[in-house]
Structure formats: C-alpha cells, structure tokens
Amino acid sequence: MSTQSLIPTVEVQDDFRARAHKALGDQQLRNNFRSAMDSLMTKRAVAFSDAHEREHLRALGNAIRARALSKLPDLLEQLEQNLTRNGVKVHWAETVDEANGIVLSIIRAHEARQVIKGKSMVSEEMEMNHVLAEQGIECLESDMGEFIVQLDHEKPSHIIMPAIHKNAGQVASLFHDKLGVEYTKDVDQLIQIGRRVLREKFFEADVGVSGVNFAVAETGTLLLVENEGNGRMSTTVPPVHIAVTGIEKVVENLRDVVPLLSLLTRSALGQPITTYVNMISGPRKAEELDGPQEVHLVLLDNGRSQAFADSELRQTLNCIRCGACMNHCPVYTRIGGHTYGEVYPGPIGKIITPHMVGLAKVPDHPSASSLCGACGEVCPVKIPIPALLRRLREENVKAPDSPHQVMRGQGSKYSRKERMIWNVWTRLNTSPRLYRLFGFFATRLRQLVPSNVGPWTQNHSAPKPAARSLHELAREHLAKQDKH
Amino acid sequence: MSAKQNILAKLRKSLTGTTPLADNFDEALVTEPWRYAPEQRIAQLRKLMEAVHTEIHLTTAADWPQRVAQLMRERQLPSLLIAPATAHGQQLTAYWQQCGDLPPLKAYDRPVEDWKAELFNDTPASLTGTLGAIAATGSLIVWPTPQEPRLMSLVPPVHFALLNASEIHDNFYEVQQKFSWAAGMPTNALLISGPSKTADIEQVLAYGAHGPKDLVVLILEDR
Known part of the structure; x- marks a missing residue:
C-alpha cells in the first residue's frame, strides 16, 4: 500500500443532471442506498418511539443551537480562552487554504511523515488528504467507511456512513485487489482486515487528525462521538493531535451537549448513545503517561460567516451533522451521495454547500428537491430545510443588479x-x-x-x-x- | 487583520442590533424520561449494555479478583494489564500473589513511549476502574488518570471494567450536575457503552473495530 496509490480521488464528471441520470440507471447503487436508508429510518423511528419526548427534545435542541449562534463571536472567544488555559493551541482560518497551511506548518514543525485521521467532514472540505499527499505526507483515513472509500479513490457518499454505496462484495474485491488479502465477503473478516492494517498505522503515525462534534465554550472541551474507537486512537496515540472544525460547532455550556448528544446519536443511527463519547480538554499533563503532547484546534470559516449574515440562512448553521435529512430524502435515496458532487450531499448539503463553494458552482442544488418536507420534519435541531431551499431558489434567480448581495454566486440562474x-x-x-x-x-x-x-x-x-x-x-x- | 479578527468582525457585524437569546434550558426534558428506581438501575444498564455485546457479571468487593482470574482462565488470556497504584490494582495484585499460578500481571507504570510496541502487540487484556455508570444510555464513566492512563481502556483487545453498583446514576445530566463537571474537566473524560463496533459495511454490525473486541463489566453489588 504505497502512499501514491492512496492519493487521487475520482474527479466528479459532468453536471448534476447528467450524474443524476446515470445514478438512476445504476440498479446496484439504488439497491444499496434503498436498503441502507430504509434501515436507518426504521432505527431512528424506534429510537424516538415517544413522539412527545422527541418533539420537546427537538425544540430544546433548536433553542440550544439558536442561543449559541446568537452569541457566536463571544462563545468562540470564550472557547479559545478556555482551551488556551487548558494548553490547547487554537488557530483560525477563513479559507480552506489557510486551514491547510496551518495543518501543514504544524506537521512540518514535527517533521512528521505519517498522519492518521479520524472521521472529519471539515477535513474533506479542506481536501486535506490530497493537500498533504502533494507534500509527500501520507494521510490515512481510519474510520472503516472512510478507509474503504479512500482505498478506492472515492469520496464519502454519506456523512455518517461514507461507504454506504458499496456492498460487501464490492468491499471484498477492493480489499483483495488493493491489500492483497484473500477474497472474503464475510463482514466480520473484512473488518478484522481493516483493524489489522490500521492498528499498524495508529502505532506509526506522527500526527492524528480528527473532527469535533461539539466544542464546549464553558469548559474548553472538544467532544467527539464514535463507535469504532478510531477517533480515540487518532486523538490519543500519536504525539500530536490536530482537531479541525467549523466555527459553528461551539455550544455554550457542558449541559447543552446532553440533549444534543441524544438527538445526534438517535437521529443518525437510532442508538441511545455511541460506543465512545470522547471529551478532550487538553494535551497530556507532565505526570500523565499517555495522550498527545500537543493538541491543536483549527477553527474554519469557509463560507459559514456568509450564511450567518442572513438571519434566515443562519439556521443552516444549527446543523449537528446527523445525516437524518439524507436518510429520509427521496431524492438522495435515489441518486446517492456522489451525484451531488460536493462534500456534503443530500438536503443539508444543498443548503450549506452554496455558502462554501458559491451558488454559481452548484446551480442545481436548490432545485434538486421535491420539497416534500421530510428533511425538515426529521431534523433534530429543526432547520427549516424546505424553506431554506425555496429561499436559495430565489437567490439563484436574483437579478444581477439587485442591491442585496446575500451570497457568492447568487443570480447564477437569472434569465x-x-x-x-x-x-x-x-x-x-x-x-x-x-x-x-x-x-x-x-x-x-x-x-x-x-x-x-x-x-x-x-x-x-x-x-x-x-x-x-x-x-x-x-x-x-x-x-x-x-x-x- | 488576522483571520481571527476578520471572522469575529464579520460575525459581530451580522449580529448588530440583536440581543443574545435567553437560556431557557429545561432540565426536566433530559432527566424526567430517564429516571429509574434504585433497584432497577442494574437491570436497565445491563439491558442496554448487553444489547451491544457487553459481558456483565455480578460480583462483590471481596470476590471480584477471583472472578477476573476465572474469566481469564476461560478465555485463556496470557496476561493482564493493570494500574498498580490504584486501590483495585493493589487488591488484584495481592490476590494474584496469594494464588501464585495465574497469568502474569503487567503494570502500566511508565510513559507509553517506553513500551508502545508491547502495548500494541503483546497486551491481550486490561483492567480499569470506572467513576460509575449511566443507566439511561448504558454507559460507563471513565476518567483516565496518571495512575490509570487513557490507552488502558482502548488498545488491549479485552477490557475488564469494575463498577460499583451504588455508582450507577440515572442520566448524563445528573452526573454532570452531581459531580460539577462544568467546574473542571480532566484531560480526557470518556463514556464507554460497549466494545468497539462498526456498521460501515452494508450496515452489518461487526464488533472489534479498532478498540476492544470484548468489554467485560464486573458490577460490585455490595459497593
């Protein structure tokens, strides 16, 4: 498994419509998504069996996120102060290039060659694997799903289940071809192969990279949820840990994570909680025997402040990245995640991506929806996704001479x-x-x-x-x- | 201007003329649905943890070392990693010395850098304490310490965890309040709710992803 063989990801071809057309004709892909989405929807429904409890919790989740956003700049400063006090170095980046520059300079300062990464969608925004590879640094994904898609030069097709578009047979062939192991469709055996390969990598890595689920301003704590243990490995074994996250991920109080955590894991996977809830508040102390010597947090804007500027579009930033909107989306289920051609697919992708890459680059995003309303109905923090899609449709056809500059690339479909x-x-x-x-x-x-x-x-x-x-x-x- | 100043300036400008929303956190929503009678707590914890393949044994403060020895024999585990400076580490060591013919105990008593290869390649099992548990979600509360470091509950394929029955709490909110977590968090705090698992291939659940393949919880009923 050479570094080079892991680098390029498949470039997205054609436009949205052409990709959608192709995906609709791919029966295997459609079967893979249909069965996965059906199962995720059922699991969520079972986990929220009490509708009364669910609706009150969603309202609380929405209130917590709205409160955090209503004082976002203050909370970010409080977070930085507390993390700094705890010994974590905080960095700020307006663009993905700046963020990559920060990560690279940390890596260079340690003369690191190998990076192991826990699941992080922000690092996908940054195309960190690609950027590091260009500098001769191996950046290996350690989440099983991410590992599989990286091995096949692909990008994640779902934010929680990155390799959901593949079935066991496809993974079996991939492992056989790329890792030289005996062909097996047995999922337990496939996972054990991944475990073996990646354990070695955890052991060797000079730097670990992770995302953040919630950053708690009050205590200066980075909270990560996961089932596999790769997040704990990536943030505990290597001597340096770099966490990357969007500026919207901050919450005010530690208690705020109690309902958000419950909403997140139940909405995403139907689990009462994930196997690990990992709360990191600082690097290894002098008397401690393990953990990273250095912890860094990179706070990335990348278009978020644009969404923040408009009080309606600001609700986009409530998102806690559970993926329930895509699981319940009739469009996503039929065309799959890759068709969207960007990091975040599905309903949330359609409302967040235009802020990141400009509406002109994704002109079909706001209209690739039947406005059936399922996404808004299941969103654990009550983002009115259908209303925001309609709003983006308006922005999409705004006259070029309109005095209201709301977003980059607005009016791209104006005729x-x-x-x-x-x-x-x-x-x-x-x-x-x-x-x-x-x-x-x-x-x-x-x-x-x-x-x-x-x-x-x-x-x-x-x-x-x-x-x-x-x-x-x-x-x-x-x-x-x-x-x- | 620095990136920080730019970002904060943009955010502040967008909030001009607005006031921060009031904190109307309703704690009843995260506590009332998640309350259990004291005698139900073990059963509730057990139900959730066993559903995700955790092995649970009921034992006592005096008998648990013997139970660990027995479980190790059954699994044919060749050694056990312990935290020698902790009270439970010392109790286990005393029992081991008394028996004499048990698999060796290994002590985590030096920085990981000094024995990383051995930890990864030749440490089949570990034993740690816990700060208690959460019945609502079936989670162990683990705060690693200098005496009992973080990797003990992560790298060895089998993790034995001791839990005092009296320290099973109803819900996460109660735990945070009761022990004033907001007043000071440790370097690393963990909730552990089963052995490591993944459903990343075709949604098929597989245990033993990257962390322990087996989580064995010994509940000390009299403590």
Whole structure:
C-alpha cells in the first residue's frame, strides 16, 4: 500500500443532471442506498418511539443551537480562552487554504511523515488528504467507511456512513485487489482486515487528525462521538493531535451537549448513545503517561460567516451533522451521495454547500428537491430545510443588479427572458381586465397551443385550455338562472 | 487583520442590533424520561449494555479478583494489564500473589513511549476502574488518570471494567450536575457503552473495530 496509490480521488464528471441520470440507471447503487436508508429510518423511528419526548427534545435542541449562534463571536472567544488555559493551541482560518497551511506548518514543525485521521467532514472540505499527499505526507483515513472509500479513490457518499454505496462484495474485491488479502465477503473478516492494517498505522503515525462534534465554550472541551474507537486512537496515540472544525460547532455550556448528544446519536443511527463519547480538554499533563503532547484546534470559516449574515440562512448553521435529512430524502435515496458532487450531499448539503463553494458552482442544488418536507420534519435541531431551499431558489434567480448581495454566486440562474415572462404573468393575474381578455383569447385560440412545450412535455401532455373559462361558464349559468 | 479578527468582525457585524437569546434550558426534558428506581438501575444498564455485546457479571468487593482470574482462565488470556497504584490494582495484585499460578500481571507504570510496541502487540487484556455508570444510555464513566492512563481502556483487545453498583446514576445530566463537571474537566473524560463496533459495511454490525473486541463489566453489588 504505497502512499501514491492512496492519493487521487475520482474527479466528479459532468453536471448534476447528467450524474443524476446515470445514478438512476445504476440498479446496484439504488439497491444499496434503498436498503441502507430504509434501515436507518426504521432505527431512528424506534429510537424516538415517544413522539412527545422527541418533539420537546427537538425544540430544546433548536433553542440550544439558536442561543449559541446568537452569541457566536463571544462563545468562540470564550472557547479559545478556555482551551488556551487548558494548553490547547487554537488557530483560525477563513479559507480552506489557510486551514491547510496551518495543518501543514504544524506537521512540518514535527517533521512528521505519517498522519492518521479520524472521521472529519471539515477535513474533506479542506481536501486535506490530497493537500498533504502533494507534500509527500501520507494521510490515512481510519474510520472503516472512510478507509474503504479512500482505498478506492472515492469520496464519502454519506456523512455518517461514507461507504454506504458499496456492498460487501464490492468491499471484498477492493480489499483483495488493493491489500492483497484473500477474497472474503464475510463482514466480520473484512473488518478484522481493516483493524489489522490500521492498528499498524495508529502505532506509526506522527500526527492524528480528527473532527469535533461539539466544542464546549464553558469548559474548553472538544467532544467527539464514535463507535469504532478510531477517533480515540487518532486523538490519543500519536504525539500530536490536530482537531479541525467549523466555527459553528461551539455550544455554550457542558449541559447543552446532553440533549444534543441524544438527538445526534438517535437521529443518525437510532442508538441511545455511541460506543465512545470522547471529551478532550487538553494535551497530556507532565505526570500523565499517555495522550498527545500537543493538541491543536483549527477553527474554519469557509463560507459559514456568509450564511450567518442572513438571519434566515443562519439556521443552516444549527446543523449537528446527523445525516437524518439524507436518510429520509427521496431524492438522495435515489441518486446517492456522489451525484451531488460536493462534500456534503443530500438536503443539508444543498443548503450549506452554496455558502462554501458559491451558488454559481452548484446551480442545481436548490432545485434538486421535491420539497416534500421530510428533511425538515426529521431534523433534530429543526432547520427549516424546505424553506431554506425555496429561499436559495430565489437567490439563484436574483437579478444581477439587485442591491442585496446575500451570497457568492447568487443570480447564477437569472434569465432576462424568464424574468420578463414572469412579469407579464404577474400583470395578467393582478389586473381583472387583462385577465378577462387573456381568458377570452386563451380559450378561443386553444388549438394554437404547441404540442411541444419545452421540458414540460417530456413527461406530461401539453396543457390545453378548456373551450370556455370557468368565469364564462359561471356567468352563463347565472344568466340562465335569472331567466327562470 | 488576522483571520481571527476578520471572522469575529464579520460575525459581530451580522449580529448588530440583536440581543443574545435567553437560556431557557429545561432540565426536566433530559432527566424526567430517564429516571429509574434504585433497584432497577442494574437491570436497565445491563439491558442496554448487553444489547451491544457487553459481558456483565455480578460480583462483590471481596470476590471480584477471583472472578477476573476465572474469566481469564476461560478465555485463556496470557496476561493482564493493570494500574498498580490504584486501590483495585493493589487488591488484584495481592490476590494474584496469594494464588501464585495465574497469568502474569503487567503494570502500566511508565510513559507509553517506553513500551508502545508491547502495548500494541503483546497486551491481550486490561483492567480499569470506572467513576460509575449511566443507566439511561448504558454507559460507563471513565476518567483516565496518571495512575490509570487513557490507552488502558482502548488498545488491549479485552477490557475488564469494575463498577460499583451504588455508582450507577440515572442520566448524563445528573452526573454532570452531581459531580460539577462544568467546574473542571480532566484531560480526557470518556463514556464507554460497549466494545468497539462498526456498521460501515452494508450496515452489518461487526464488533472489534479498532478498540476492544470484548468489554467485560464486573458490577460490585455490595459497593
């Protein structure tokens, strides 16, 4: 397993529509997602069997996140003060390039060659593996799912279950080809192979990288949840631990994590709690015998402050990354995570990604939704995802000369023709005289409607007005009644 | 301007004219659904921990070393890592000396750097204490100390944990309040709710991912 063979990830091809079309035709992929999502939905439903308890807890979760965001700059400073007091070095980065620069300088200061990484979606935003590899530094994923996708030069297709798009047979072939082990579809054996390979890596690694689930301002504590133990390994065994996280992950008090933790693990996996809840408040003390000598926290903005600037879009930052919205999304389940082409797929991805990469780069994101509302209904912190999608649709067609600059890449789908048609349509429907005139001609000239009306007629028959409008029929009817 | 100043300036500007939201944390929501009668706590903990493959044994403050010896024989474990400076470490050592023919005890009494390879490759089992447990979620509370370091509950494939029955608490909120966690957290605090596991391949649950494959909890009923 050479460093080089682990580096490039498959580049995303085509545009969203083309990828979606391709994914819809892939029966294996659809089966893999369908069965996984069905099982995750059932597990969540069982874990929240008491609807009353669930709804109160969601309201509390929402209130905690909203409160944290309402004093975010103060909490970030408090977090930094307390972490610094505890001996953790805090770094700030506006962009992913800055964040990578910080990570690289820490790694260089230790002349480190091998990095082992616990699961971290922020490090995916940074494309940390790629950046480090370019510098000749091996950065190996240690979460089983992440390890599998890295081995196959892929990116995660789900934020909690990165390799959910693969079945055991596909993993078996991958391990056989890449690790030279005997082919086996037995999941226990496959996991033991991963354990063996990665134990060696934990042992050798010079630096461990992790994400953060909640950063507690009050105590200066980084809380990580996980089932595998790779997060504990990555943050405890190597001499240096670098945690990377978004600026929105901070909560005010330690007690705030009690309901959030319960919401997170039950929404994500249907578990009352994960196997490990790892609370890190500092590096190894002089008298301690293990743990990292140095702990760093990198706080990354990467577009979050843009979402924060708008009080409606700010709710995007409530997210605790449970993945329930994608598990319940009829679109995600059918097209899979890779189709979105970005780090965060599914409903949450559609509302957070535009802030990170600009709306112009993901113009189809806001409209790749049936607005069925399932995501908003299950969100443990009550992010109104459908409302935010509608809002992004508006931003997407905003005129270029609009004085309201809300987000990078806004107006990327603006079309003068479309705007003109809507203006005419608005006028028709708000002026009674024009409306009657329009109704008269639309019904009389109904034979002139073309049989091909753009995308509409791909799946529907062309709309054909009735011979007489309802208004006219009603008037005729009333006139007849008056005669009698 | 530094990145920090830029980020904070942007956030502050966005909050201009707003006031921070009030703290209306309703503790009843995280305590009332999660209360148990004292005699139910062991059963509740046991139900949840066994559901995720934890092995649980009921024993006493006097008998547990003997039980550990027996479990080690059954599993044919060749050695056991202990924290020699802890009270339970000393109790176990005394019992081992008295018996004489048991697999060797290893002491975690030096920095990990001095014996990392042995810890990873030749340490099949460990025994640690706990600060108690949480019935609501089936979790052990572990605060590693200089005497009983972090990796003891992580690297060896079998982890024996001692739990005093009287220290099983109802819920996480109660534990935080009762022991004033917010007033000072240790370097590392852990909740451990079973052996290490993963469902990353096809959602099939497999135990023994990266941490211990077996978690064996000895509940001391009289303590």
